Amino acid sequence: xxxxxxxxxxxxxxxxxxxxxxxxxxxxxxxxxxxxxxxxxxxxxxxxxxxxxxxxxxxxxxxxxxxxxxxxxxxxxxxxxxxxxxxxxxxxxxxxxxxxxxxxxxxxxxxxxxxxxxxxxxxxxxxxxxxxxxxxxxxxxxxxxxxxxxxxxxxxxxxxxxxxxxxxxxxxxxxxxxxxxxxxxxxxxxxxxxxxxxxxxxxxxxxxxxxxxxxxxxxxxxxxxxxxxxxxxxxxxxxxxxxxxxxxxxxxxxxxxxxxxxxxxxxxxxxxxxxxxxxxxxxxxxxxxxxxxxxxxxxxxxxxxxxxxxxxxxxxxxxxxxxxxxxxxxxxxxxxxxxxxxxxxxxxxxxxxxxxxxxxxxxxxxxxxxxxxxxxxxxxxxxxxxxxxxxxxxxxxxxxxxxxxxxxxxxxxxxxxxxxxxxxxxxxxxxxxxxxxxxxxxxxxxxxxxxxxxxxxx
Numbered sequence: 001x002x003x004x005x006x007x008x009x010x011x012x013x014x015x016x017x018x019x020x021x022x023x024x025x026x027x028x029x030x031x032x033x034x035x036x037x038x039x040x041x042x043x044x045x046x047x048x049x050x051x052x053x054x055x056x057x058x059x060x061x062x063x064x065x066x067x068x069x070x071x072x073x074x075x076x077x078x079x080x081x082x083x084x085x086x087x088x089x090x091x092x093x094x095x096x097x098x099x100x101x102x103x104x105x106x107x108x109x110x111x112x113x114x115x116x117x118x119x120x121x122x123x124x125x126x127x128x129x130x131x132x133x134x135x136x137x138x139x140x141x142x143x144x145x146x147x148x149x150x151x152x153x154x155x156x157x158x159x160x161x162x163x164x165x166x167x168x169x170x171x172x173x174x175x176x177x178x179x180x181x182x183x184x185x186x187x188x189x190x191x192x193x194x195x196x197x198x199x200x201x202x203x204x205x206x207x208x209x210x211x212x213x214x215x216x217x218x219x220x221x222x223x224x225x226x227x228x229x230x231x232x233x234x235x236x237x238x239x240x241x242x243x244x245x246x247x248x249x250x251x252x253x254x255x256x257x258x259x260x261x262x263x264x265x266x267x268x269x270x271x272x273x274x275x276x277x278x279x280x281x282x283x284x285x286x287x288x289x290x291x292x293x294x295x296x297x298x299x300x301x302x303x304x305x306x307x308x309x310x311x312x313x314x315x316x317x318x319x320x321x322x323x324x325x326x327x328x329x330x331x332x333x334x335x336x337x338x339x340x341x342x343x344x345x346x347x348x349x350x351x352x353x354x355x356x357x358x359x360x361x362x363x364x365x366x367x368x369x370x371x372x373x374x375x376x377x378x379x380x381x382x383x384x385x386x387x388x389x390x391x392x393x394x395x396x397x398x399x400x401x402x403x404x405x406x407x408x409x410x411x412x413x414x415x416x417x418x419x420x421x422x423x424x425x426x427x428x429x430x431x432x433x434x435x436x437x438x439x440x441x442x443x444x445x446x447x448x449x450x451x452x453x454x455x456x457x458x
Contacts, residue, residue, distance in 0.1 A: 020045060022099055025055060026077055045106055047075065056094075057102040059109050063118045070120050072105045073097030134219055136171040136179070143213050153299060154276035162206045166191065166199075176214055181224045188231035197232030204230055240382040241389045244439050246375055251440040253353035260329040261346035263317060267329075268380065270314045270436060271429070272387035272405045274301070275380050279339045281328045291315055292422070295406075306406045309426035311433035347380060387432060396431060400424045 017040040018024065028037065030053040038060065039045040048056045055075040061068050073095040097105070109119040134142065140163045148156040170187060171179060184207060191200035211223040242250060247269070254262035268278050277299050285294050293308040300306050310318065321328050331340040340346075351374055359372035384405060391401040399409070404425050408414045 020047065020099060022078055025075055025099060028055060029053075043106065044110065045072075045102070057097065057099070059106050059119075061110075061113055063113060063120075068118070068120050070109055072102040075099065075102070134176050134214075136174050136176055137168060139176050139210065139214055139219060140168060142217065143210050146217075147209070147213050150303075153280070154274075155301075158202070159206055159209075162199075162203055166203050167207070167210075176211075177220050179224055181226075181228065184224060184228060185231075188228075192231050199232075201230050201232040204228070204232075238379075238382070238385070240376075240378050240385065242378065242382065242386045246378075247386070247436075247439050249354050249357055249375065250350075252357055253350050256353050257346065257350050259321070260331065260340040261343075261350070263321065264329040264340060265346075265350065265380070265383070267314060267317050269383045269387060270311065270317060270433065271308055272384050272432075273306075273308060274384065274406075275343065277306075277406075279329055279341075279343075281339075282326050283328060284326070286310075286318065286328075300406060302406070302408065304408070307420060307422055307425070308404075309422060309429055311426075311429040313433035313436060314429070343380065351375065390435060391428060391432060394431060394435060396428050397424070400428050404428050 017038055019041065020037075020039045025047060028047065028049050030049055030051055032051070034048060034050050036046055036048045044059050044061050046058045046060050048058065050056070057072040057075050059070040059072055061070070071094065074097065076096040076098055078098045078100070112119045144156065144160060144163070148159045151159070166187070171183075188200050188204055188207075191203055208223070208225045211220070211225050214220045215223055250269070251266065254266045256262065257265075264278060268275065271278065271293075273295065277295050280299050281293070285296070286292075287294065291310040293310055295306040295308060297303045297305045318328065322330075325337045327337055327339045329340045330337055331342070354375050355372050359369040362372055363369040388401060388405055391404070392398065400421060402409075403421050409417065
C-alpha cells in the first residue's frame with residue numbers, strides 16, 4: 001500500500017477527533033476536495049471521504065520509521081447490508097466493509113505490526129489475489145476441465161448436473177472470493193427444505209471440492225466451507241436386496257420393457273457391474289473368442305481397467321443385441337451412436353410394469369386388481385448388491401466375489417498382487433449364471449403363472 005501522501009495530510013480536518021461510529025461516518029459529507037478524518041485514541045483508524053462521497057477506511061501506522069497506509073475497504077453503512085448484499089467489492093476489486101469488519105481487520109493488522117510484521121505487503125498480495133479471482137462460472141468451467149475430468153465419466157456428469165442445477169443459477173456471475181459462508185449455509189438449507197437431503201449432501205461435497213480446487217489454484221486464499229457440516233445429516237447405508245420373487249417380477253418386466261433398457265437391466269443383474277460401466281459397453285470391449293469384457297479404467301470407480309468374464313447368461317444376452325453400432329445398449333440421438341440415457345424414466349416404466357403384472361396376477365387369482373401395490377422401494381444399484389449377496393449365500397469365495405464386482409483388496413496386497421484371477425472370476429460368474437437361471441425359469445409371480453425363461457428380448 002502507498003505511504004500517506006502529503007496532500008492527504010493537508011486535507012485532514014481540524015475538527016476534534018472522536019471515536020468512529022456508524023452514525024458519525026454516515027454524517028460525513030463530501031466536500032470540494034477529498035479529506036480525511038482520524039479516529040481518537042491513537043487506534044490508527046482513518047476514513048477518507050472522496051468528492052464523490054465514497055468513504056474509504058484505512059489503517060495508518062509507522063513501520064521501520066516509515067509512514068504507511070493499509071486500505072481496509074470501502075465503508076458500507078450496516079443499515080444498507082440487506083439492500084445490497086450482492087455487492088462485495090467495487091469495480092477496482094476493493095472490498096466493501098462495515099465498521100465492525102474494518103475493526104476486525106484493523107486489530108489483526110495491529111497484532112502483526114506489534115509482532116514485527118508489516119501487514120501492508122500481505123494486504124497488497126491479498127488485494128491482487130482477489131482482483132484476479134474468477135467468477136463462479138469460470139471456476140466451475142476450470143474445475144470440470146482440470147479436476148472433474150480425472151474422475152470417471154459418470155461422476156463428472158453428476159458434478160456437471162449439480163453445478164448447472166444448484167450453483168450456477170444462484171452465483172454464476174459472482175466473484176469466487178465474494179461468496180460468504182452464510183450464503184453457502186442458506187443455499188444448502190434451501191435444498192434440504194425442499195425435501196432433498198441427499199441432493200443437499202451431494203451439493204455440499206461438490207462445493208467443498210470446488211472451493212478446495214480454488215485454493216489450490218491460488219484463486220482464493222482459503223475455503224469458505226470451514227466448519228460447515230453436511231446439511232442432510234449422516235446417510236444410512238443401503239441394504240436393499242431383491243428376493244427371489246422380486247427377481248422374477250423384475251425379469252418379466254424387463255422383457256416387457258424391451259431394448260435397450262430392459263435388456264440392459266437384465267445384463268446388470270447378470271454381471272454385477274455398475275450402471276455406467278454397463279450402459280457404456282462398446283463392441284470393441286468384448287473379446288468374443290475368450291468371452292471376456294474389458295471395462296476401461298475411464299468408466300471404473302478406481303480408474304483401473306477391470307476384466308469381467310462373460311457367464312453363459314451374460315453372453316446369451318449380448319448375442320440377442322442388435323448387430324450394428326459401437327454401443328451395445330444404445331440410443332440413437334440426432335442420428336449418432338450413443339449409449340442409452342434416461343434411466344429415471346426407464347426405471348419408472350419398469351416399476352409400472354411390475355405393478356401391472358401384480359394386478360394381472362391378482363385378477364387371475366380371483367382377487368381385486370386395484371389392490372396391487374408397487375414393489376418395495378429399490379434402486380438400480382440394488383441389483384449389484386443383490387448379485388453380491390447371492391454369491392455369499394452360495395458360499396463362493398468372498399475375495400473372488402469382491403474382485404468380480406471390481407473391489408480390490410486394501411493395503412499392500414492391492415499393490416503387489418497383480419494376478420488377474422480371470423479363471424476364478426469366471427467360475428464365480430458361471431455359478432451365479434446358473435443360480436439366476438434357476439430363479440427365473442420355473443416359478444412365476446404371486447399368481448402362480450409359470451414363466452418360460454428367455455435370455456433377453458431383441
